[in-house]
Amino acid sequence: MLVPATPPDEMVRLATLRSLRILDTAPEERFDRLTRLARRIFRVPVSMVTLVDSERLWIKSCVGGAAGETPRDTSFCGHAILDDAIFLIPDTQDDPRFADNPLVTGPPFIRFYAGYPLKVENGVRVGSLCLMDQHPRLLDDEERTLLHDLGRIAEQELIAQQLATLDELTRLVNRRGFEALAAYTLGVCRRMGKPATLLFFDLNDFKEINDQFGHAEGDQALMEFAGFLRHGLRESDAVGRLGGDEFLVLLNDADEMRAREIIARLQHQLDELNARLQRGYDLHFSVGVTAFDATRHQAFSTMMAEADAAMYAHKQALRKR
Numbered sequence: 001m002l003v004p005a006t007p008p009d010e011m012v013r014l015a016t017l018r019s020l021r022i023l024d025t026a027p028e029e030r031f032d033r034l035t036r037l038a039r040r041i042f043r044v045p046v047s048m049v050t051l052v053d054s055e056r057l058w059i060k061s062c063v064g065g066a067a068g069e070t071p072r073d074t075s076f077c078g079h080a081i082l083d084d085a086i087f088l089i090p091d092t093q094d095d096p097r098f099a100d101n102p103l104v105t106g107p108p109f110i111r112f113y114a115g116y117p118l119k120v121e122n123g124v125r126v127g128s129l130c131l132m133d134q135h136p137r138l139l140d141d142e143e144r145t146l147l148h149d150l151g152r153i154a155e156q157e158l159i160a161q162q163l164a165t166l167d168e169l170t171r172l173v174n175r176r177g178f179e180a181l182a183a184y185t186l187g188v189c190r191r192m193g194k195p196a197t198l199l200f201f202d203l204n205d206f207k208e209i210n211d212q213f214g215h216a217e218g219d220q221a222l223m224e225f226a227g228f229l230r231h232g233l234r235e236s237d238a239v240g241r242l243g244g245d246e247f248l249v250l251l252n253d254a255d256e257m258r259a260r261e262i263i264a265r266l267q268h269q270l271d272e273l274n275a276r277l278q279r280g281y282d283l284h285f286s287v288g289v290t291a292f293d294a295t296r297h298q299a300f301s302t303m304m305a306e307a308d309a310a311m312y313a314h315k316q317a318l319r320k321r
């Protein structure tokens with residue numbers, strides 16, 4: 001039996017999946033109607049919407065089978081998320097990767113599997129819309145198109161969920177999305193004994209940009225700063241907009257000393273950007289730094305309040321200069 005490979009973007013993939021806040025949630029009609037429709041269109045006994053979590057498959061919707069979870073290692077959907085194309089196994093008994101899979105040799109005795117990989121906005125594949133049968137079969141071109149179209153609708157539902165965690169202006173995660181990402185990242189760091197550090201950024205004299213150059217230019221400045229943070233940090237670091245001119249970054253695998261080095265680099269890069277763009281105004285930030293301490297920061301809000309206070313102290317210190 002072939003265990004599904006781990007996708008190269010696994011860390012970002014899992015963080016994105018967690019930020020959807022859909023794992024372990026109750027069945028929802030918006031997904032159930034799609035699996036019911038799939039079962040009818042394709043005349044298969046089982047159709048599911050699944051999400052591939054780190055160790056398990058979370059079955060968000062299922063007709064003809066059991067909801068809940070199954071191990072990722074024996075799952076078919078773990079394979080389906082490895083590529084953009086529909087993952088098709090016409091007959092499991094003819095396929096050495098699956099012939100001795102316990103879901104083939106035992107209940108539910110899968111002979112046929114087709115899975116459309118479900119992608120969300122940043123191209124991450126989080127799960128699949130899949131069909132299963134106890135008899136071998138094929139999908140003709142028209143059926144592939146139908147499965148693709150149904151999969152797109154399921155994706156739209158997931159993206160709607162993702163949009164609720166996105167900041168519309170900057171396309172960074174909003175507070176809600178950031179808290180979910182942070183909870184996940186801190187959990188991983190705690191388990192692996194790695195440090196994590198929160199940075200709380202607030203732009204200095206941002207109001208003046210709005211007042212002097214107009215709100216649209218203010219918006220532009222916020223978008224520029226968001227892009228600056230996103231591109232200046234690793235993909236595995238969480239970057240979000242708390243609101244107004246406040247931004248949050250959670251650096252994983254970075255202690256406070258490393259965080260200070262990163263801030264110095266960002267400061268230098270922003271100085272260069274200001275000098276190059278000559279916008280008529282410069283972007284400057286104050287920043288608070290809080291290293292994760294599992295004993296003190298049981299609630300993320302405590303860590304955020306500390307970083308906010310540190311940011312405020314930094315802003316005061318800059319004013320006095």
Ligand SMILES: Nc1nc2c(ncn2[C@@H]2O[C@H](COP(=O)(O)OP(=O)(O)OP(=O)(O)O)[C@@H](O)[C@H]2O)c(=O)[nH]1
Pocket residue numbers: 169202203204205206207208210214215216217218219222243244245
């Ligand atoms: N253009 C624009 N402005 C915003 C947005 N959200 C908040 N603001 C403005 O951002 C400003 C933030 O206020 P402050 O943080 O007190 O302003 P500041 O001038 O940066 O002050 P200091 O932080 O003390 O340096 C307010 O004037 C808000 O109206 C937005 O989405 N777009």
